[in-house]
């Protein structure tokens with residue numbers, strides 16, 4: 001058992017986390033390059049937090065250009081034990097109205113042009129993604145939202161699209177026919193990389209729009225998203241505050257903490273030295 005240190009990946013509209021004590025922005029570099037921005041460290045109700053604005057302060061980096069490997073590696077290097085993502089999403093179901101939240105439990109990955117693994121030639125690993133999020137952190141996030149009075153659903157499938165353009169109407173209908181709940185451009189490969197980094201990960205999708213499938217509703221535009229982002233982001237901040245206050249004093253180990261023990265297939269004596277050195281920064285327990 002040990003202490004919690006929660007990484008918060010702030011999505012569109014969430015570029016700062018106020019209320020932190022001993023707050024400090026600091027630069028972190030990783031073997032996979034620089035993260036989207038400096039990390040903001042501090043404590044909230046006695047719990048250590050590390051915040052990273054996913055698109056950088058001022059929203060400078062488009063989804064397809066995010067260095068998700070560096071973002072996850074930076075949070076891991078900063079000592080985070082768990083990561084909570086807060087993401088703006090479009091709704092693919094009537095019941096997920098703008099202003100409501102969905103705690104994601106599954107993903108369909110339609111991204112096409114993003115490095116999606118820390119592993120590669122020289123060290124091969126296959127982690128399980130059957131359950132891509134951490135049930136414990138997801139439950140805490142759901143309960144935090146519920147106790148704040150936010151309309152929130154526990155469980156939903158996130159369709160990760162490449163973007164940066166929004167979907168065509170045919171795509172939007174297709175994703176609905178697949179049973180997807182919400183759509184966004186950043187959930188993957190972030191969630192799969194978190195699992196490779198042995199970081200329990202949860203994602204709260206904050207619904208901003210009905211994408212473009214709904215009759216008599218205007219097709220999504222950034223201006224509509226921005227109009228609701230401010231109130232969503234405020235509710236997202238409150239959820240973080242409530243979640244932190246609800247954490248058990250001691251963090252019980254999670255099975256996700258040791259994911260790589262069952263995933264690396266390459267014989268250790270053949271591990272490629274440069275990749276091993278990079279992976280040692282991500283998982284010293286295994287590669288150090």
Ligand SMILES: CSC[C@H]1O[C@H](OP(=O)(O)O)[C@H](O)[C@@H]1O
Nearest residue numbers: 011012063087088184185186225
């Ligand atoms: C501003 S709407 C599109 C933008 O918002 C979402 O980003 P995030 O998940 O970081 O909140 C979506 O994935 C797009 O990147």
Ligand SMILES: Nc1ncnc2[nH]cnc12
Nearest residue numbers: 088089090183184185211
């Ligand atoms: N409709 C939508 N499609 C993709 N990403 C989004 N983020 C917020 N709304 C979105």
